[in-house]
Amino acid sequence: MQTVKIPVSIDPFRAASSGLRYEGIVPSSNNKRLNELCAGDCSDVVVSLECGVDLQGIVYLRGKAVTELTLLCQRCMTQYATEVTVDFCFSPCKNETEIDELPDAYDPIECNEIGEVRLHQLIEDELIVAMPIIPMHEDTDCSSGSKDIVVGEIDPAHEERPNPFAVLEKLKSK
Numbered sequence: 001m002q003t004v005k006i007p008v009s010i011d012p013f014r015a016a017s018s019g020l021r022y023e024g025i026v027p028s029s030n031n032k033r034l035n036e037l038c039a040g041d042c043s044d045v046v047v048s049l050e051c052g053v054d055l056q057g058i059v060y061l062r063g064k065a066v067t068e069l070t071l072l073c074q075r076c077m078t079q080y081a082t083e084v085t086v087d088f089c090f091s092p093c094k095n096e097t098e099i100d101e102l103p104d105a106y107d108p109i110e111c112n113e114i115g116e117v118r119l120h121q122l123i124e125d126e127l128i129v130a131m132p133i134i135p136m137h138e139d140t141d142c143s144s145g146s147k148d149i150v151v152g153e154i155d156p157a158h159e160e161r162p163n164p165f166a167v168l169e170k171l172k173s174k
Helices: 012-018 032-037 096-101 119-130 166-173
Strands: 021-026 045-053 059-072 079-093 107-110
Touching: 012 045, 012 059, 021 119, 032 119, 045 119, 059 119, 079 119
Parallel strands: 079 107
Antiparallel strands: 021 045, 045 059, 059 079
16 A cells, blocks of 8 residues: 555544545654654654444544654653554544543544544644653663662761650650
8 A cells, every 4th residue: 555644634424434544644744742842853653544433323533653753861861762652543522412422442532613633633642642751761771771860968877856756655654
């Protein structure tokens, strides 16, 4: 199958009724927010997307997105590349009632004023959520390794503090 650019937005109901499938890329230049969170540019996002209607008549957009991000290791402060993969399954909802009735297998999404879903934004949002909270190399790859970093000195000889409940002990003996 030919690799093509994923459309910026689609009508999920029309795409689902046609059973459309997309295999392609979202160019890294379209992921401005994701690029801002990285130490370098992210690679193009490889996306596979399937649009359909399940047995209950629920319209869905199911897919997978994969990209490589350059992040800053918070342990050794050097850049490293990591692959981020997300699997998603969305269903367009028009109101709060539809969202409440939606099975747990689907995440709700809203359509814009003309009834379309912005795919690029949706994929970028999923990748941002899937990014590591604290980016770090594996212990074996990190120049700092598993060494603990100590800031400041800890005085090993700490003074014995008086017990705050000693006063209660005196009251009890009376």
